[in-house]
């Protein structure tokens with residue numbers, strides 16, 4: 001008989017792994033987080049940390065709305081407000097055809113009973129964002145959205161997970177997983193792995209391995225086709241306060257906000273070059289310049305602002321851009337949580353709670369019906385996911 005030390009092994013020390021560990025420990029499970037590098041090394045440390053329900057796919061909207069409620073009381077969940085500033089997110093229309101598209105979405109949402117998005121005209125847009133270029137004619141807004149501080153968020157979720165009892169092992173990668181009776185035996189490798197700790201046996205596994213989650217899934221028999229994103233970011237020198245909401249543009253790649261420190265943080269999904277084997281990604285300055293152009297088109301006053309740093313971060317992308325959250329198809333006791341396709345930060349509080357529901361109670365009331373792994377495995381013969 002195995003003398004188990006842990007009930008659950010969470011693979012991946014990003015925000016989703018930490019959130020799952022925190023919720024599981026609070027529900028009474030003994031949890032170890034296995035992180036190949038260090039906590040926050042990949043997407044969760046590179047993120048723009050936008051907390052957005054605006055323009056969310058309907059397939060994850062209910063989950064995102066519940067997560068937004070959790071963000072609004074994040075201090076009670078993790079003991080820190082994570083720098084969350086609910087100043088709203090706005091999607092700006094530059095031309096009337098784009099405003100018509102945004103109006104169509106808001107009308108559709110209202111018809112379905114959702115009230116969180118609204119249309120604003122040019123006057124209201126300029127009231128909320130005085131620095132916006134005069135050519136912008138309006139947009140859609142979700143007033144309860146906002147952005148957080150990614151590093152405070154990481155620190156708060158890590159601290160909360162550890163306070164709840166989670167053991168976090170950094171420098172400890174999972175290189176193979178085998179069935180061993182009713183348990184899963186995880187083979188470990190890495191700088192922090194010594195002989196006696198080179199494997200671990202647990203009845204439950206959470207696959208929160210970010211860009212590498214497809215490899216973990218394959219170890220337990222789930223072949224899930226995934227692409228890889230290497231989203232790029234720009235941060236500028238500090239400026240006097242000029243904008244509070246997070247701004248994007250309909251039809252172009254831009255996310256534009258100002259941090260507490262005054263720096264502009266500019267992203268929006270422009271892609272660098274991913275290298276999963278090397279666990280790295282590279283910035284493509286030529287592509288990134290399109291983001292800078294979109295930013296200066298929208299905010300002419302930042303034309304001469306200096307960029308201070310650029311970076312990119314790795315994440316898994318699914319064919320329908322929705323995450324996989326739920327049980328593995330071919331591996332009892334294994335649960336997937338990955339494939340956020342560039343917008344998983346907002347979902348961190350709720351997905352961890354959902355995994356705890358599934359592992360502790362065997363079911364969840366939360367809206368993950370359309371996020372199962374089967375949908376992507378079925379599409380395997382149809383098409384691949386482009387990176």
Ligand SMILES: Cc1cc2nc3c(=O)[nH]c(=O)nc-3n(C[C@H](O)[C@H](O)[C@H](O)COP(=O)(O)OP(=O)(O)OC[C@H]3O[C@@H](n4cnc5c(N)ncnc54)[C@H](O)[C@@H]3O)c2cc1C
Pocket residue numbers: 011012013014015016017034035036037038039040041042043044045046047048049050051052172173174175208209210211212213216230231232233267312313314315337338340341342343344345346347
């Ligand atoms: C540049 C950028 C900007 C973004 N902006 C936003 C935004 O504004 N709003 C939003 O909602 N989302 C945003 N996202 C997405 C969001 O950051 C991610 O969805 C989220 O951080 C994913 O967290 P995670 O824990 O799943 O993955 P990660 O943080 O990548 O964590 C996965 C961890 O698993 C570890 N791992 C992998 N393989 C193994 C193994 N075999 N053994 C042990 N450990 C392993 C990795 O080292 C990694 O630390 C952005 C992402 C990027 C890259």
